[in-house]
Structure formats: C-alpha cells, structure tokens
Amino acid sequence: MPRSIAPVESAREHGAPWQHELAKAVRDVDELCRLLGLSVGDLPAAAAVFPLLVPRSFVARMRPRDPRDPLLLQVLPTPAEDGVVAGFTTDPLRERDAIAAPGLVHKYHGRALVLAAAGCAVNCRYCFRRDFPYVEHGATRAGVAMALEAVAADAELHEVILSGGDPLLLDDERLGEVVRRIEAISHVRRLRIHTRLPIVLPARVTDGLVAILRGTRLASVVVIHANHPAELDDDVAAACARLASAPAILLNQSVLLAGVNDSADILAALSERLVEMGIVPYYLHLLDRVLGTAHFEVGEEVARGLLDALRRRLPGYAVPRLAREVPGEPAKVWIG
Numbered sequence: 001m002p003r004s005i006a007p008v009e010s011a012r013e014h015g016a017p018w019q020h021e022l023a024k025a026v027r028d029v030d031e032l033c034r035l036l037g038l039s040v041g042d043l044p045a046a047a048a049v050f051p052l053l054v055p056r057s058f059v060a061r062m063r064p065r066d067p068r069d070p071l072l073l074q075v076l077p078t079p080a081e082d083g084v085v086a087g088f089t090t091d092p093l094r095e096r097d098a099i100a101a102p103g104l105v106h107k108y109h110g111r112a113l114v115l116a117a118a119g120c121a122v123n124c125r126y127c128f129r130r131d132f133p134y135v136e137h138g139a140t141r142a143g144v145a146m147a148l149e150a151v152a153a154d155a156e157l158h159e160v161i162l163s164g165g166d167p168l169l170l171d172d173e174r175l176g177e178v179v180r181r182i183e184a185i186s187h188v189r190r191l192r193i194h195t196r197l198p199i200v201l202p203a204r205v206t207d208g209l210v211a212i213l214r215g216t217r218l219a220s221v222v223v224i225h226a227n228h229p230a231e232l233d234d235d236v237a238a239a240c241a242r243l244a245s246a247p248a249i250l251l252n253q254s255v256l257l258a259g260v261n262d263s264a265d266i267l268a269a270l271s272e273r274l275v276e277m278g279i280v281p282y283y284l285h286l287l288d289r290v291l292g293t294a295h296f297e298v299g300e301e302v303a304r305g306l307l308d309a310l311r312r313r314l315p316g317y318a319v320p321r322l323a324r325e326v327p328g329e330p331a332k333v334w335i336g
C-alpha cells in the first residue's frame with residue numbers, strides 16, 4: 001500500500017510538535033464533514049486504498065458548510081474517483097521505467113529524484129503518485145542508501161531532488177543524515193526538496209530543519225506545492241520565511257484542477273500571494289492522467305487561455321510555466 005503513514009510511530013512519546021499534529025490528522029470522512037458542518041456523501045471504493053488524510057490546520061482554512069470549498073475538494077474522496085475514463089491509468093508517466101536504482105527516479109539530465117519517504121501528510125485526491133508502489137521501489141532507508149550510491153556513481157548528477165511521498169516526513173535527525181550523505185558526494189552541488197509540508201503542516205519547518213539547510217555546502221532549493229491562495233495563511237507565510245532565511249530559493253508548483261483553481265482570478269491571486277511571501281511561481285502542471293482523477297482535468301485549450309490571461313495581468317516573474325509531463329521527453333514540456 002503506497003500511502004500507509006509510518007512516521008507517526010515515533011511521535012507517540014518523544015515526537016516534535018509537528019509529529020503530534022500529524023498523528024492527530026483527520027482520517028475519517030464523517031469527522032471531516034462534522035467539523036465543516038457538511039452532510040456525509042457516498043465514499044468511493046478508491047478510499048480504501050488511498051484514504052482520507054488531512055492535518056487539522058489545513059481543515060481550519062476551509063470554509064464551513066461549503067461543499068465546493070477548493071481546499072476540501074483537494075482532499076475529500078468522492079464517488080467520481082471510481083469512474084473509469086479512457087486514457088486514465090495507474091502509471092501515465094511511466095515512472096516505473098525510469099527507476100535507475102532502488103529509490104531513484106532518473107529521467108532528466110543532471111538531476112535525479114530520490115524517493116525519500118513513502119507517505120505524505122495529506123492525501124491529495126489528484127495525486128500523480130497515488131498508485132505508486134513506493135516501498136517496492138525503494139522508498140525505504142535501505143532504498144535511499146542504494147539511491148545515493150547510484151548518485152555517487154554518476155558524475156553527471158549535480159542535483160539531488162528529495163521527493164516521495166514527502167521527504168519532510170523524515171524527522172530532522174534522519175533528514176540531516178541523508179543530507180550529510182548527499183554532501184559527501186563531491187559532484188553534487190544542489191539539494192532540492194519537493195514538499196507540501198510547509199503548506200499543510202507549517203509546524204514542520206523547525207529550527208532544526210532550517211539549521212540543516214543552513215549548515216550544508218549544497219545550494220538549497222525548496223519547491224512547495226500550493227494550488228489556491230486560501231492555503232497560504234500567516235502560519236504558512238512564517239514557515240516559508242524561516243525556510244528562506246536558511247537561505248533557500250523558494251519555488252511553488254501547482255496542479256491545474258477543475259473546480260479548485262481553474263480561473264484566472266484565482267491563479268492571479270495565488271501568484272500575487274506567493275510573490276508577497278517571497279516564493280516564485282514555478283510550474284502550473286496539467287493534470288497527469290492518473291486513474292480516478294479525470295474529474296479534475298482541465299483541457300489544454302482552456303489551460304492556454306488561463307495562461308494568456310495571467311500573462312496580461314502579472315509581471316513575468318509571477319507567471320508560472322504551464323507544463324505537462326510526457327514520458328520519454330528530456331524535460332517537462334512547456335505549453336504556450
């Protein structure tokens with residue numbers, strides 16, 4: 001099962017506050033609906049393998065009694081997920097073909113992605129890796145060690161991307177260990193972290209995490225993942241400011257999602273808020289055609305129209321790159 005959440009174990013007695021918060025995340029649809037004053041709808045069969053998971057601080061940013069709330073739609077399992085739609089499969093990106101070593105996805109020149117953790121602090125219904133067999137592909141302690149051996153053996157790799165799942169589910173001690181191992185590889189110059197934790201669980205950005213980034217010789221880039229401006233409250237802004245102080249370059253990636261952010265007003269507000277927080281809008285991804293996510297898809301023509309609208313309204317640095325991942329291409333494909 002890709003999404004079983006392991007790290008709560010260590011939170012039981014000695015964990016950091018963020019680990020306690022994660023342990024108390026909402027996992028029950030009835031409870032979520034009760035918290036928001038909503039009636040409970042039917043559940044998809046998909047929820048049995050990819051269950052509801054959402055931290056309470058993220059729930060607190062949702063509007064009560066609004067079944068169309070854009071944050072709620074990202075996390076609530078709905079019967080639409082059981083629909084079978086032509087072209088939507090469990091591995092549209094053929095990531096399993098790009099496994100260069102256990103725990104290592106190497107598709108693009110100079111950089112490779114380490115599957116550092118098997119779970120996330122939130123289960124996003126549109127997730128492109130919702131069916132990914134993480135553990136089988138090395139998102140384990142032993143897998144990370146093998147992945148880094150493969151990085152050490154390839155002098156063309158200058159950047160290691162910690163991904164997952166969410167690599168910030170590793171605690172500071174373990175993460176520090178991983179960063180020291182990466183640092184010991186002389187041809188690696190940059191560390192990139194792909195994480196949604198500063199958004200959904202901002203308490204994860206501890207002084208210890210900032211110290212790890214501050215203490216490394218590697219240049220640090222942190223790519224966060226927010227899709228809607230309502231995700232970006234003051235706690236998130238403070239967490240991002242702590243990260244930036246390391247220093248780290250902060251970028252955001254979003255997924256274009258029907259009903260969540262498929263409007264020029266929302267996307268423009270998201271970009272403006274990000275820039276005010278010191279974060280550069282990096283990618284706006286077209287949905288990967290993963291089984292169970294078709295109801296989130298926004299067509300390419302509509303997406304191009306939205307991008308045009310953003311370009312007319314925003315400074316160039318605030319316009320994200322509209323991108324699609326195409327298996328076999330040497331980079332993400334930019335659209336428009």
Ligand SMILES: *Cc1c(COP(=O)(O)O)cnc(C)c1O
Binds near residue numbers: 106108111
């Ligand atoms: C998206 C991705 C990257 C990073 O691509 P950038 O364009 O550098 O952000 C690296 N490796 C894999 C396997 C990816 O999917």
Ligand code: SF4
Binds near residue numbers: 119164
């Ligand atoms: S945070 Fe990213 S990897 Fe994790 S469930 Fe959401 S989209 Fe998927």
